[in-house]
Amino acid sequence: MVHMQVRGGASPKTPAAMDTSFWTAACHAESEGYALKLFELHAPELVVEEIESEEPPRVRPKAVLFQQLREAGLISVTNATRSTLREDLFHRGERATLDLADERKWHALINEQKAHDYGRDILGLQTVSAPEMLVTVVFAGFLGKQEALHLLRKLSNITHAQLMQDATRLIERAP
Amino acid sequence: MRRGERTKTVSKKTSRTERVARTVRMGPEEAELVERLRKLRGLPTQQPVLRSSLARGLREEIAEEGVRLYRGGMTLAQAATAVGMALSELFAYCVANNVVLVQDPNFFSHMAALGRSLNLPALTAAAEELAREEQRIALPA
Numbered sequence: 001m002v003h004m005q006v007r008g009g010a011s012p013k014t015p016a017a018m019d020t021s022f023w024t025a026a027c028h029a030e031s032e033g034y035a036l037k038l039f040e041l042h043a044p045e046l047v048v049e050e051i052e053s054e055e056p057p058r059v060r061p062k063a064v065l066f067q068q069l070r071e072a073g074l075i076s077v078t079n080a081t082r083s084t085l086r087e088d089l090f091h092r093g094e095r096a097t098l099d100l101a102d103e104r105k106w107h108a109l110i111n112e113q114k115a116h117d118y119g120r121d122i123l124g125l126q127t128v129s130a131p132e133m134l135v136t137v138v139f140a141g142f143l144g145k146q147e148a149l150h151l152l153r154k155l156s157n158i159t160h161a162q163l164m165q166d167a168t169r170l171i172e173r174a175p
Numbered sequence: 176m177r178r179g180e181r182t183k184t185v186s187k188k189t190s191r192t193e194r195v196a197r198t199v200r201m202g203p204e205e206a207e208l209v210e211r212l213r214k215l216r217g218l219p220t221q222q223p224v225l226r227s228s229l230a231r232g233l234r235e236e237i238a239e240e241g242v243r244l245y246r247g248g249m250t251l252a253q254a255a256t257a258v259g260m261a262l263s264e265l266f267a268y269c270v271a272n273n274v275v276l277v278q279d280p281n282f283f284s285h286m287a288a289l290g291r292s293l294n295l296p297a298l299t300a301a302a303e304e305l306a307r308e309e310q311r312i313a314l315p316a
Binding site for chain 1: 253273280286304
């Protein structure tokens with residue numbers, strides 16, 4: 001278990017392997033800063049490539065932000081030493097993320113149902129989607145309830161209605 | 176190619192890009208829409224309207240195929256690669272068209288476990304309480 005000091009203390013952050021899907025969704029909800037505050041972010045090279053070199057060549061805001069954070073050392077580039085997942089399972093970035101989280105026993109940040117569930121149910125990892133991260137940062141004391149609900153609503157188009165309702169109820173129960 | 180469609184390759188000296196010309200018969204409603212757009216944009220010909228409409232329409236058709244592959248079992252990243260689209264572009268299409276990317280029927284129990292793993296006891300307690308409430312509702316009286 002990783003110990004987190006609640007209410008914004010200076011304890012070490014929890015290391016996590018991050019996939020492109022999580023970065024994309026977190027940026028869409030304007031909550032990537034909270035991911036950085038909650039987790040020590042590690043992205044495999046394949047994920048870095050997916051985010052920064054996406055075709056067509058165009059400077060996307062979330063790619064530029066990611067690149068700047070990586071160059072500043074706030075996002076580390078970390079690869080698993082071995083690959084254990086079948087090549088036909090998921091996209092290569094998702095496989096690299098799950099391999100890394102599995103090898104290091106880290107949290108896996110994935111906003112993609114199939115890879116998220118596989119990581120949690122088959123590999124036994126703690127997988128975190130963007131809505132789950134938003135709920136968590138409220139309980140960690142980094143974000144107020146109303147602000148969290150506002151950010152959560154930005155994900156409502158791509159998040160199942162029941163999950164939105166459950167996440168809202170849980171946020172409302174935060175101290 | 177169906178009857179009524181013609182294809183010819185047009186190479187212009189002024190452009191390095193090889194263009195393909197096709198003739199497609201439009202229905203009166205489509206033709207009226209093209210003409211309406213031409214007028215609204217103050218264009219001398221219908222060609223730019225047709226070209227931009229075709230490009231936009233085809234991107235959307237490709238994105239729709241990506242969503243179909245996603246719903247058929249691929250991850251969104253796999254689907255984007257399969258249809259030759261950028262993941263962020265397909266993601267944006269999903270946002271615009273309400274394509275669900277995450278759901279969790281056992282959200283509260285999973286959040287309780289996440290709270291334990293991150294040493295956030297208040298999260299675990301609140302999630303467990305809500306999970307118990309859900310169970311009480313689900314069980315017959």
